[in-house]
Amino acid sequence: MSDKAEQLKAFERLLIIMDELREQCPWDKKQTMESLRHLTIEEVYELGDAILDKDLDEVKKELGDVLLHIVFYSRIGSETGAFDMADVCHSICDKLVERHPHIYGDVEVDNEDDVKRNWEQLKLKEGKKSVLEGVPKSLPAMVKANRIQDKVSGVGFDWEEPEQVFEKVEEELAELKSEITKGDKDAIESEFGDVLFSMINYARFLKVNPENALERTNKKFIKRFQYLESKSKALKKPLKDMTLSEMDVFWEEAKSL
Known part of the structure; x- marks a missing residue:
């Protein structure tokens, strides 16, 4: 180097x-x-x-x-x-x-959470009216949700235990299911958003980056589907002419690769 x-x-x-x-x-x-x-x-x-x-x-x-x-x-x-x-x-x-007084000043911290809390408090002292001011409006929705939750947790607005967050996920799923039975598209979209938001919050408690997790699944799906396509071509049988059962055989094969 x-x-x-x-x-x-x-x-x-x-x-x-x-x-x-x-x-x-x-x-x-x-x-x-x-x-x-x-x-x-x-x-x-x-x-x-x-x-x-x-x-x-x-x-x-x-x-x-x-x-x-x-x-x-x-x-x-x-x-x-x-x-x-x-x-x-x-x-x-x-x-x-300025944002690291525990390194360049006399502030003491015990862990990473203390550093994050200090960071958000310092930004408010610098003149920001809200801890959420620093979240770019043009961020993709999932990344934005993750940043919003991370920032508010930095000032103490957060759940105490992962179990509480999972209970919130279950609550939001129940509300979504209820709206689906009613058939109100606007309400369904609203509740679906709540489910996603709560799942992203739960991911934070599990120390999982939701964007990375979803992209990992995207890549996995692409790899398996392209394997299915290759088998379809080898058989000279278009996917549209294959039954779901036939496709599933190759999909299961792809999982083991």
Whole structure:
């Protein structure tokens, strides 16, 4: 692994290349923060995929792509005098020091939960009116629910035991079942949302990331279904012409792979 001096040299190289591209490349010269936004979101999702796949070589590449975007935004910011890369770095450094008084101050903590509580309290002291202000509006609903629950728990709004949360899941399932029998689509959607929210909350108590858990199931389903497709092609029998019993044979085979 490279030492600190080599890491700083590599970062300086990236900054120089970014300057050159911004000044000489027709595509890079044309970009704005708005035009880069959707590309940045895509890069972060690609990084997330690599992390879930445990492909460290791909993680390295995707981190580079994300870092490029950070440098790109900073270069654009410097062109109007709004901020530059140094401002970005100092901003996060200052925040980290301020938010970790147990490291850079005289505050004492016993565990991770104490750190999280202090973090949320410090943000309120900084002028935020709500602990939920920091939850991005555009987050996917499942990720947003997880962040909401995590943040409110940081100020003590939480269940005490996992069993209580599971009882809430059962309660919400019963309410959903009741609305299904009534047939009110709007009420069904509302109760279905409550079930999902309570399940995501339960996942937090189980120390399970719900987004990762669902994506793991997505990947598992894709793998099994593609195995089923391959068997269908080998038999020269389209899936639409196969019975569910025939499909189930190959589905069970896929489970053992």
